[in-house]
Amino acid sequence: MTQHLDSIDSAITVDSIDSAITVDSIDRAIIVATQDGLPLVARPYDAVAEQVGISAVEVRARMRAMVEAGSIRRIGVVPNHYALGYGWNGMSVWDVADDDVMAAGAAMTALGFISHCYQRPRLPPHWPYNLFAMVHARDHGAAQVLVERIALALGGMNRGHRVLYSTRILKKTGLRLTG
Amino acid sequence: MDAIDRRLLDDYQHDLPLSSDPFNEIGEHLGISADEVIARLHHLRQGGAVSRVGAVVKPGTAGASTLAAMAVPPVWLERVAALVSGYAEVNHNYQREHRLNLWFVVAAVNREAVGMVLDDISRRTGLEVLDLPMQQDFHIDLGFGLQWT
Numbered sequence: 001m002t003q004h005l006d007s008i009d010s011a012i013t014v015d016s017i018d019s020a021i022t023v024d025s026i027d028r029a030i031i032v033a034t035q036d037g038l039p040l041v042a043r044p045y046d047a048v049a050e051q052v053g054i055s056a057v058e059v060r061a062r063m064r065a066m067v068e069a070g071s072i073r074r075i076g077v078v079p080n081h082y083a084l085g086y087g088w089n090g091m092s093v094w095d096v097a098d099d100d101v102m103a104a105g106a107a108m109t110a111l112g113f114i115s116h117c118y119q120r121p122r123l124p125p126h127w128p129y130n131l132f133a134m135v136h137a138r139d140h141g142a143a144q145v146l147v148e149r150i151a152l153a154l155g156g157m158n159r160g161h162r163v164l165y166s167t168r169i170l171k172k173t174g175l176r177l178t179g
Numbered sequence: 180m181d182a183i184d185r186r187l188l189d190d191y192q193h194d195l196p197l198s199s200d201p202f203n204e205i206g207e208h209l210g211i212s213a214d215e216v217i218a219r220l221h222h223l224r225q226g227g228a229v230s231r232v233g234a235v236v237k238p239g240t241a242g243a244s245t246l247a248a249m250a251v252p253p254v255w256l257e258r259v260a261a262l263v264s265g266y267a268e269v270n271h272n273y274q275r276e277h278r279l280n281l282w283f284v285v286a287a288v289n290r291e292a293v294g295m296v297l298d299d300i301s302r303r304t305g306l307e308v309l310d311l312p313m314q315q316d317f318h319i320d321l322g323f324g325l326q327w328t
Binding site for chain 2: 040076091164
């Protein structure tokens with residue numbers, strides 16, 4: 001299921017995990033070949049084509065089709081928030097009633113400063129929170145301000161929240177699939 | 180980082196041209212050569228400001244993933260963190276301020292393979308591994324706005 005929440009903001013999309021689009025083996029090979037990024041050469045899609053064993057025209061056509069289908073969200077420069085000084089990586093977690101999840105997720109995303117907002121299962125008694133939103137800020141105070149803005153946007157839908165700051169990055173690589 | 184670097188970071192998070200020579204097209208917009216675009220992107224990547232130039236794939240498209248959490252006794256944290264980071268399937272691993280102090284993402288070819296990694300970590304450490312797969316994903320299709328202040 002993919003829905004565009006037009007009533008709130010046409011730019012917001014919600015994808016259920018069940019909606020995962022299955023891609024064929026050639027599309028998958030293209031994703032694997034580009035997961036560390038496109039090669040920074042004059043004709044990058046030629047290099048991908050050579051690795052996958054199809055023409056560059058087909059690589060581009062398939063990537064365009066994946067963009068249109070939504071399996072590729074975007075193709076472009078992926079900034080590194082840490083190196084840019086957005087070093088306060090706060091994982092804000094929220095307990096929202098199941099019936100409010102769609103509205104709450106949309107309200108959070110509409111704020112514009114959240115890079116990811118995911119619904120995940122609660123695992124009582126260990127874990128009561130079901131909405132996760134990453135907050136990137138330059139320092140602790142700025143991160144807190146953003147969290148307050150989320151709380152304000154959720155209003156009565158928020159039954160409890162907290163922020164888990166990262167004290168250390170132990171490993172960080174991009175999405176990595178083994179071919 | 181100068182104004183052109185900032186434009187590369189701000190204006191090209193989406194819609195990298197799907198043409199045979201995309202960096203040439205970008206160069207034309209910015210008034211520099213394709214070679215300079217490539218050199219600047221190399222430099223930004225080496226300096227760490229750019230993690231990569233490429234596709235951002237919707238979760239679940241070409242494999243399965245989950246967010247896992249563990250409550251690791253502090254004296255064991257170093258060893259457990261190193262053990263977890265040692266898996267090729269683990270691509271993010273963070274220490275966080277909480278009783279659940281180790282959070283990591285496991286990505287593999289399918290749900291079964293993800294489950295096998297979680298089970299293996301649990302068996303090797305003797306600790307419970309919480310499995311918090313994404314159920315719904317809310318996102319804005321506009322990338323992340325950077326404040327250049």
